[in-house]
Amino acid sequence: MPMTPKTLCHIVAGPLGVGKTSAILHYLRDHGARQRIGVLVNDFGPVGLDSTTLAAEAPTTKVINVPGGCICCTMLATLPESIGRMVSDQALDRLIIEPSGMATPAKVIDVLRQMERETNVSLQPVIVMLSAADFDEETLEQMPYYQMFHEAADILVFNRCDQASASKVGRAKQWADKLDPPKLRVVSTSHGQLPAELFDLSVETPHTHEPIAGAHHHHDHDPTVHPGGFVLDAGRVFDEEILRANLARIRDQGIAENRVLRLKGVFHTQVGWQSIEIANREVSMRSSAHRRDSRMEWLTQPGVVDQTRMLMEIERPLN
Numbered sequence: 001m002p003m004t005p006k007t008l009c010h011i012v013a014g015p016l017g018v019g020k021t022s023a024i025l026h027y028l029r030d031h032g033a034r035q036r037i038g039v040l041v042n043d044f045g046p047v048g049l050d051s052t053t054l055a056a057e058a059p060t061t062k063v064i065n066v067p068g069g070c071i072c073c074t075m076l077a078t079l080p081e082s083i084g085r086m087v088s089d090q091a092l093d094r095l096i097i098e099p100s101g102m103a104t105p106a107k108v109i110d111v112l113r114q115m116e117r118e119t120n121v122s123l124q125p126v127i128v129m130l131s132a133a134d135f136d137e138e139t140l141e142q143m144p145y146y147q148m149f150h151e152a153a154d155i156l157v158f159n160r161c162d163q164a165s166a167s168k169v170g171r172a173k174q175w176a177d178k179l180d181p182p183k184l185r186v187v188s189t190s191h192g193q194l195p196a197e198l199f200d201l202s203v204e205t206p207h208t209h210e211p212i213a214g215a216h217h218h219h220d221h222d223p224t225v226h227p228g229g230f231v232l233d234a235g236r237v238f239d240e241e242i243l244r245a246n247l248a249r250i251r252d253q254g255i256a257e258n259r260v261l262r263l264k265g266v267f268h269t270q271v272g273w274q275s276i277e278i279a280n281r282e283v284s285m286r287s288s289a290h291r292r293d294s295r296m297e298w299l300t301q302p303g304v305v306d307q308t309r310m311l312m313e314i315e316r317p318l319n
């Protein structure tokens, strides 16, 4: 069977007015003439101003507007059809999707993941834009509206740096560099001038267990405390009930002779993506907007627990 070339699909998400359309326009100005690019914009209003601007400024680009509300609610059901039609009619090199600032990016990602199985689209690292001018650690960490954006990001862009002090931009980047799981890139810019290389990055989807890079740098100087970790393909789906029960057992009983001092991860489960943690002898689980891969890291004492053993422990069937 002949291989159809993949249509690289980019999601550019972020709060209302952060600079998403500006970023897409910037990319189109530099690359629109050399590639066949389609843009799917989703204005929250009925008029579709973004698509009008885009169509006017990038005449060689095929722009589709999904009007009236956000992709995540009203349009979610018809999104596969719009994308499918756009990809097959236009034989696109790239498709850029701008969900409205009201949309839940994770839901759009889920649609795209499903479409990857059925069509030739290939979802590229998700770009999320935040405002450097409005940077506030507490808001980003505690308000669900902002959480859903930075959690879903593979690439985090702080835009509006022209309106922020250098120290604020510095704090924003410092905060982003500490996020867990780490982002592929954290960049700061103004007026949506994203470095073009952001559109050429790919998410490595490991099919074997991989130690998390740098995991062994996390331990303090106690030689009896040992870190471990793994990253697994997003396509692997875990059983939430089994995961939860095994985490509780691991918290109470440890693994073999080892105590689990700390453990955290994100998992693709049959009931969605879950962020999990063992901290202060409590197990917690909550839904996460992270979509890139399942991963976990831990600290054990006094011995090492390797990836294979840990995976066996968290997937151990219930009796």
Ligand SMILES: Nc1nc2c(ncn2[C@@H]2O[C@H](COP(=O)(O)OP(=O)(O)O)[C@@H](O)[C@H]2O)c(=O)[nH]1
Residues within 6 Å of the ligand: 014, 015, 016, 017, 018, 019, 020, 021, 022, 023, 101, 159, 160, 161, 162, 163, 189, 190, 191, 192
């Ligand atoms: N000062 C400043 N204005 C910006 C910047 N990025 C975008 N804008 C302006 O902010 C408004 C909203 O930008 P837009 O790209 O439409 O945001 P969207 O709602 O995320 O698509 C527009 O008037 C842009 O020209 C920036 O970095 N600095």
Ligand SMILES: [Mg+2]
Residues within 6 Å of the ligand: 020, 021, 022, 050, 098
């Ligand atoms: Mg816009």
